[in-house]
Structures are given as structure tokens and as C-alpha cells.
Amino acid sequence: MTDIRAAFDHWPSPPPRGWAADDLDHLPAEGPGGEPGFFEHVELIDGALVFTAPQTRFHERVVFGLRVVLNAQVPEDLAAVTQMDVKLGHRMRPCPDVLVVDAAAVEDDERTFYVPTEVRLAVEVVSPESEDRDRKTKPSRYAEAGIAHFWRVENNGGSPVVYVYELDPATGVYALTGIHHDRLTIPVPFPIDIDLTALPR
Template identity: 75%
Template sequence: MSRMSTPRDGDDVTVTDVSSALEYWPSPPPWGWTADDLDRLPSEGPNGEPDFFKHVELIDGALVFMSPQKRFHERLLFGLRVALNEQAPESVVAMMQMDVKLGHRTRPCPDVLIVDAAAADDDERTCYTPDEVHLVVEVVSPESEERDRKTKPARYAEAGIAHLWRVENNDGKPVVYVYELDPATRAYGLTGIHHGRLTVPVPFPIDIDLEKLPR
């Protein structure tokens, strides 16, 4: 297949088949990756690698491949999702690793998120919009420190998501850093650091024993 012509700056580019973009692999295509491209990526990699694009997110136009999870990471994701759904009102649902489309070239995949129940009822959805998301949770791993501590929080805040939790591993025990959006500055402010027990009033009353999470 011949390559597409490189669009000029400012052109409104619509790519309906990412095969043209993959011809530039491993470099990004000249027109860049978009959030909608993630729905069109093949299951196999450019050289036939199985499930190559299974765990990928888009940050500022760059594809980011997520490393295999450690047990701490998996345990926290499952435990927080179960605990949150046990306490959540009927209007919202907690889920794991679903994308949030923050813009044309940014589509991260939070570890845990709370979304409107009406949006969660649609089993065909592959991503959510910021107005449907009430909380995002990132569990930090060594390879994701820079993204989870700096890049992704800034993008979530710019998109207007009201609540963010960052979970760190402290000798095998979770420490939860809780942030709330300041609407005046469109930036997060730290409201608490929680060891052992997490108790917060928003986005709804939550009381979680971090040392007894469901496994």
C-alpha cells in the first residue's frame, strides 16, 4: 500500500484505516496518532506479534505501551474497584482500565475510574469523556512514575476531572495521595495522604481499609 501524503499543519486529518500509519512503524506517522486510532489498531503488531496493541494508551500523540502488571498492582486495582462499588451510589460505577478520551491526541487508560452509571451501561463503549468521569486512580509502578506523578495528572486536571488518587507502593502497603481539582486554576490540590485507611467525603462518602482490600 502506498503511503498517504503528509498533511500540512492545520489540516483536518481523518484517517479511517491505520494501516497507512503503521507503514511508518516504529516512527509515528507524519500526521501523528489520534485518540480515535486506538479503536482501529489491529490485534497483531506490525510484524505479526500477538496482542501487540492490547495494552496501549495515547499521551500527547505518542503511543505508550504498558508493562506487565506486578501482583501489587493487580491486587490494588481489583480491591479498589470492589470496595468502591460496594459504597458507590446507584448513579455511578467503578471499573478498571477503561480509556478516557481527554482530547484529539490524548487517551490515557486509568487503572481505576468512576463513571456515570448511564455511560457504564453501554457495553459497546471503548472510552469515556471527561464529563462522564468523577474519579481517576493511578497505581504507580517503576516504569510509569513520570507519567503517573506528572504527565497524566496535568492532563486529567486540564480536562476538568474533579478527583484523582495516586497510589504508591510503600514496602508492600498502599499509600493513597488524594487530589481535588481547583476550578479557578484547573490544577489539582493535595487534600490528604492516607496510610492504612482511606476516608474521604467526595466524590461520595468513602471509607476503605487499605490493608483489608478484597483480593
């Protein structure tokens, strides 16, 4: 489809061919009813457009804090980014909360997504409206795509708890390698030491 606006003839149902990952690059600035910023926060999950709810302050500060501390510790060939999609397939384009990707890919300011081979770590900070996606759907899709490292961050009374997973190459699924409450110290995908009680705000 060359003109994505034609898809809105079928709104709110998907177009006859279904939504595709590349469609996200051609969504209009306004919604089908002229709503400004309608598509500002949208992901494609298994062919369905998913609109994310407004984020909480916990979510925002943890995402910001992790990006800052990860960028202070990554080797020169990697970089931590936020609000960037990962194209996992024709009908799968989630937007992880934090990504660690190849620095060469980050240098391209025209990019709107990365591919799994460029991703070293995907992080999801769980929100009440996205619990199932962050705990079940997205991790399984990241694993299927071969992303070797995944973190799930939960809110424990206002404090972040990080569940660290590593891809088991024999099974193709994530294995839990640790649950970190106050401090996160791990050797992969690069040496990381984070004081979770003092993330930058």
C-alpha cells in the same frame, strides 16, 4: 485515515498526521511484524503510543481491591471500572487504573472510552516504569480536562498509600487534600471509607 494499517508503513515513527485518540479503536490485533497481542495494553499520551509493561501483583491486587470496595460504596448513579480509556482530547487517551464514572455510561457495553464529563474520579497505581506519567503527566492532563478528583496510589513496602487530590476551580490544578496509609475516609466525590490494609484480593 480509514485504514489504520497504512500507518505501519512509517513504523516505528508515527504516521505523517500523527496518532489520534480515535486510532486506538482501529489498531489491529497483531503488531506490525505479526506479533500477537501487540496493542493489547497501549495508551495515547500527547500523541505518542505508550506501551505499558507487565503489571506487578501489587498493582493488580490494588486495582482489583479498589474497584470492588468502590463499587460497594458508590451511589446508584455511579460505577467503578478498570481497563477503560478516557478521551481527553484529539491526541490524549490514557487508560487510568480505576475510574468512577456515570452509571449510564457504563451501561453501554460497546463503549471503548469515556469522556471527562462522565468521570467523577481517576485513580493511578504507580508502577516503576510509569512513575513520571502517573505522578506528573497524567494528573496534569486530568486536571486540564476538568476531572474533579484524582488519587495516586504508591507502593510503600507492599502496602498502598493513597494521595488524594481535588481540582481547585480557581487555578485549574490539583490540590493535595490528604495522604492515607491505613484507612481512607473522605466525603467526596461521595462518602468513602476504605480499609487499605484489607483490600479484597
